[in-house]
Amino acid sequence: MPPSFDLESFLPYRLNRAAELISLSFAREYKQRYQMTRPEWRTLAALGSAGRMTATEVGAHSNMHKTKVSRAVRELEQRRWLKRTEDDADRRVEHLELTAAGLKAYREIADLARTYQASLEQVLGAGAIERIEAGLADVERALLAKT
Amino acid sequence: MPPSFDLESFLPYRLNRAAELISLSFAREYKQRYQMTRPEWRTLAALGSAGRMTATEVGAHSNMHKTKVSRAVRELEQRRWLKRTEDDADRRVEHLELTAAGLKAYREIADLARTYQASLEQVLGAGAIERIEAGLADVERALLAKT
DNA sequence: TCGAATTGGTTGCAATTGTAACCGTTGATT
DNA sequence: AATCAACGGTTACAATTGCAACCAATTCGA
Numbered sequence: 001m002p003p004s005f006d007l008e009s010f011l012p013y014r015l016n017r018a019a020e021l022i023s024l025s026f027a028r029e030y031k032q033r034y035q036m037t038r039p040e041w042r043t044l045a046a047l048g049s050a051g052r053m054t055a056t057e058v059g060a061h062s063n064m065h066k067t068k069v070s071r072a073v074r075e076l077e078q079r080r081w082l083k084r085t086e087d088d089a090d091r092r093v094e095h096l097e098l099t100a101a102g103l104k105a106y107r108e109i110a111d112l113a114r115t116y117q118a119s120l121e122q123v124l125g126a127g128a129i130e131r132i133e134a135g136l137a138d139v140e141r142a143l144l145a146k147t
Numbered sequence: 148m149p150p151s152f153d154l155e156s157f158l159p160y161r162l163n164r165a166a167e168l169i170s171l172s173f174a175r176e177y178k179q180r181y182q183m184t185r186p187e188w189r190t191l192a193a194l195g196s197a198g199r200m201t202a203t204e205v206g207a208h209s210n211m212h213k214t215k216v217s218r219a220v221r222e223l224e225q226r227r228w229l230k231r232t233e234d235d236a237d238r239r240v241e242h243l244e245l246t247a248a249g250l251k252a253y254r255e256i257a258d259l260a261r262t263y264q265a266s267l268e269q270v271l272g273a274g275a276i277e278r279i280e281a282g283l284a285d286v287e288r289a290l291l292a293k294t
Numbered sequence: 295t296c297g298a299a300t301t302g303g304t305t306g307c308a309a310t311t312g313t314a315a316c317c318g319t320t321g322a323t324t
Numbered sequence: 325a326a327t328c329a330a331c332g333g334t335t336a337c338a339a340t341t342g343c344a345a346c347c348a349a350t351t352c353g354a
Contacts, residue, residue: 005257007196007209011264011276012166012173013189017210018283019159019166021290026159037340042160049154056302062154063164065342070304092302092349110152117158123289129158132282135275136165142270143168184310203332212312217334239319239332 011139029112034105039064039072041109044081044098048106052097081105158286176259181252186211186219188256191228191245195253199244228252 007013023038030036036044046058053061059069073096076082081102087093098106121129154160170185177183183191193205200208206216220243223229228249234240245253268276 005196005261007192009276009280010192010260011267011280012169012260013192013209014280014283015162015166015169018287019162020210021287022159022162025290025293039340045154045157045160049152054302062160063167066303067305067342068340071340074304090302090350094303113157113159114152120158120286120289123292124285128282128285129156132279132286133156133158133161135279135282136161138271138275139267139279140165140168142267143172145270146172186310201332213333214312214335215310218310221334237320237332241333 015139026113026116029116030109034109036109037072037075039068040075043069043072043076044102044106044109045113047082047096047098048103048110052095054093054095058096076102162286173260173263176263177256181256183256184219184222186215187222190216190219190223191249191253191256192260194229194243194245195250195257199242201240201242205243223249 027038030041034041042062042064043058046062047053050061055066055069055073058064058073059066064072073082073084077084079102080099082096083099084094084096087095117129174185177188181188189209189211190205193209194200197208202213202216202220205211205220206213211219220229220231224231226249227246230244230246231241232244234242264276
């Protein structure tokens with residue numbers, strides 16, 4: 001029999017558990033107040049934080065399936081929080097951008113996010129989050145290199 | 148305007164992205180070979196690694212919704228990888244346990260998992276995974292304390 | 295320059311998931 | 325004991341999701 005295996009120290013498992021926990025925890029902050037789903041918030045955040053982008057870029061950036069992005073974009077557009085403009089060079093591409101209303105919503109929720117993270121950092125101690133994120137970046141790099 | 152917000156350093160976002168990435172990456176190792184879904188693997192792993200448990204305990208342990216657990220258990224049972232035995236004191240409770248076949252499957256997949264993590268550690272350097280997991284443990288503690 | 299392959303994006307459909315309501319059992323309150 | 329809340333677990337139903345097939349536009353290659 002091979003050396004023992006402890007699920008508790010298996011990284012995919014641990015990452016998933018932590019991610020689901022924190023995701024739910026933060027979702028409670030905006031789901032009710034802004035009637036927004038997670039893909040929508042992610043899209044809003046991507047656009048609000050990095051500016052004008054295409055749907056494909058949003059997906060690549062936040063690792064969301066393109067149909068998820070497509071639907072989130074449709075939702076946000078209907079809410080008039082986002083507008084599309086077609087690229088004049090390549091007519092397949094559409095550039096996405098937040099409207100004034102979208103930007104306003106983004107700022108409010110970003111504010112929640114900042115507060116949320118600050119309170120977490122309060123508990124964890126200074127630098128703790130940065131250290132975790134540096135570790136995550138390494139993991140992502142390793143995985144993406146893995147083909 | 149409040150101080151800037153960068154999605155890229157927002158922990159829920161970063162955790163989710165990394166978790167989805169690694170989860171997919173490892174799922175490729177067993178989905179095909181063992182025709183198993185993620186909840187099934189999680190349940191199998193929980194039982195294989197911690198032994199006899201109830202469904203509620205599996206859920207609490209791996210942070211899965213109880214309907215997810217219920218369905219995974221049904222699947223595993225049909226495959227004869229798991230058996231239920233009722234508690235004689237409390238007839239609501241059922242204890243879950245892997246069969247010999249289930250244990251065998253568990254060991255094989257655990258082997259994949261060990262190899263997977265070893266190759267990751269190879270890239271990341273010694274101790275890197277432990278450090279990340281320690282950080283995650285802190286985060287989970289903080290979140291669970293948060294009511 | 296024509297056809298095949300690729301790309302950005304959407305959609306139909308089937309599978310996965312969460313919510314809420316439920317069943318039978320147990321524990322607490324009276 | 326009788327009632328009622330709580331609990332372990334399942335299930336019906338609705339919402340969310342992913343896969344695959346698709347459309348239109350573009351690029352590649354012979």
